[in-house]
Amino acid sequence: MDLEKLQRDLKVSYNTDLETVNDRVEDVVKHIAQEWNIDANRLTLHELKTLSATILEIETKTLSEELELLLTQKEQIERKLERKSGELQESKYDIFDAMESQLNKDDTEALSKLHQVKLQTIDLFDLLSEIVESAIITALERDKDSEIFDSIHEVIKDITYEAIKEGSLNTIRIRKILSTILQATIEIAEAEPVKAHQILFPTLKGMRSGLVHSITRFKQRLAFIPIEAKHILIEDYDTIIEDLNQTDSLFAQVIQTQADESSIMIQETLVGINKEMRYDREELLRISKETAEVMRERFSNLASQAVTRADKALKSPRAIEAKRIGKEAFSIAKTTLGTALKSAKEAMESKKEK
Numbered sequence: 477m478d479l480e481k482l483q484r485d486l487k488v489s490y491n492t493d494l495e496t497v498n499d500r501v502e503d504v505v506k507h508i509a510q511e512w513n514i515d516a517n518r519l520t521l522h523e524l525k526t527l528s529a530t531i532l533e534i535e536t537k538t539l540s541e542e543l544e545l546l547l548t549q550k551e552q553i554e555r556k557l558e559r560k561s562g563e564l565q566e567s568k569y570d571i572f573d574a575m576e577s578q579l580n581k582d583d584t585e586a587l588s589k590l591h592q593v594k595l596q597t598i599d600l601f602d603l604l605s606e607i608v609e610s611a612i613i614t615a616l617e618r619d620k621d622s623e624i625f626d627s628i629h630e631v632i633k634d635i636t637y638e639a640i641k642e643g644s645l646n647t648i649r650i651r652k653i654l655s656t657i658l659q660a661t662i663e664i665a666e667a668e669p670v671k672a673h674q675i676l677f678p679t680l681k682g683m684r685s686g687l688v689h690s691i692t693r694f695k696q697r698l699a700f701i702p703i704e705a706k707h708i709l710i711e712d713y714d715t716i717i718e719d720l721n722q723t724d725s726l727f728a729q730v731i732q733t734q735a736d737e738s739s740i741m742i743q744e745t746l747v748g749i750n751k752e753m754r755y756d757r758e759e760l761l762r763i764s765k766e767t768a769e770v771m772r773e774r775f776s777n778l779a780s781q782a783v784t785r786a787d788k789a790l791k792s793p794r795a796i797e798a799k800r801i802g803k804e805a806f807s808i809a810k811t812t813l814g815t816a817l818k819s820a821k822e823a824m825e826s827k828k829e830k
Contacts, residue, residue: 479526485511486530497535504531604653607635608660612675616668624671628678629685632657636686641693647719647726654683654730662738665745672745680749684727688760691723695767720768724761 489507494500505516508527519527572590579586615627639653661679665672728750735746 605660629682632682633685640690723764
């Protein structure tokens with residue numbers, strides 16, 4: 477059978493005026509039986525494929541056109557968003573540059589405070605890419621081949637640690653930080669294929685070391701968090717425990733995801749390094765589980781008490797009033813947590829000095 481001729485005939489004979497898709501399909505099948513003397517049950521694979529493809533094309537024509545239009549609009553909006561986001565970041569940089577010009581260049585304390593505020597205000601992930609790219613290129617230009625591994629490993633470890641340490645340990649945030657660092661590194665490795673392994677291996681090692689360092693720091697700080705902060709942490713207790721138990725798989729997933737989105741050469745390199753590092757990741761798994769256990773031991777009783785108190789509160793006559801002032805209490809609690817964590821950090825640093 478001439479499949480092209482069959483397809484043309486189906487497009488002409490398909491009756492779109494019939495009310496339901498069942499009616500329309502039934503009509504075209506009858507047409508094939510009458511005009512082509514073919515039983516629908518006797519169609520070959522290619523004939524059935526031609527029939528279904530033609531019906532799908534006709535039936536979904538309007539939806540496909542609408543989808544295409546939406547996708548075009550989406551691309552236009554994404555380009556506008558990217559452009560506006562860039563303009564916003566540039567505006568922030570200009571403002572901080574203007575503020576810095578008003579400070580005494582020799583006053584390192586004032587400049588340090590301003591830079592800290594700048595880091596908290598400027599888009600962290602845009603800044604991360606720039607820092608990683610600059611650091612690795614500098615290492616490649618300045619260091620000998622024998623020293624590149626140590627240089628890249630140390631700088632990526634520090635960047636990873638600094639990016640993670642002050643924020644939440646939730647998987648979404650950590651995944652974005654690790655992915656941003658690795659993606660920036662991959663772009664350099666793509667441009668330097670001969671040195672791809674030399675660049676990516678210490679990068680992955682540094683990311684792992686920085687993540688381990690961050691979790692170790694969190695574990696140490698648990699001992700210094702005062703009681704008021706513990707009550708606030710209860711609301712995120714289960715999430716933090718779960719996220720800590722997934723850091724090993726999260727790290728591997730970040731590598732695999734970036735590998736899947738890269739060239740074959742980079743993909744093979746990353747997969748190979750990931751296999752080499754499976755024993756290194758045991759340390760990450762160990763410290764994560766230890767931290768989760770420390771948190772579970774310290775906060776389990778507090779968590780059960782909080783549940784009991786909450787259950788009683790919901791049944792009490794003051795429940796409505798509690799809901800009314802809930803937002804205010806939450807705001808105050810967050811402020812208390814910030815102060816409490818700062819006190820914990822100072823106490824830990826004081827102990828280290830002694």
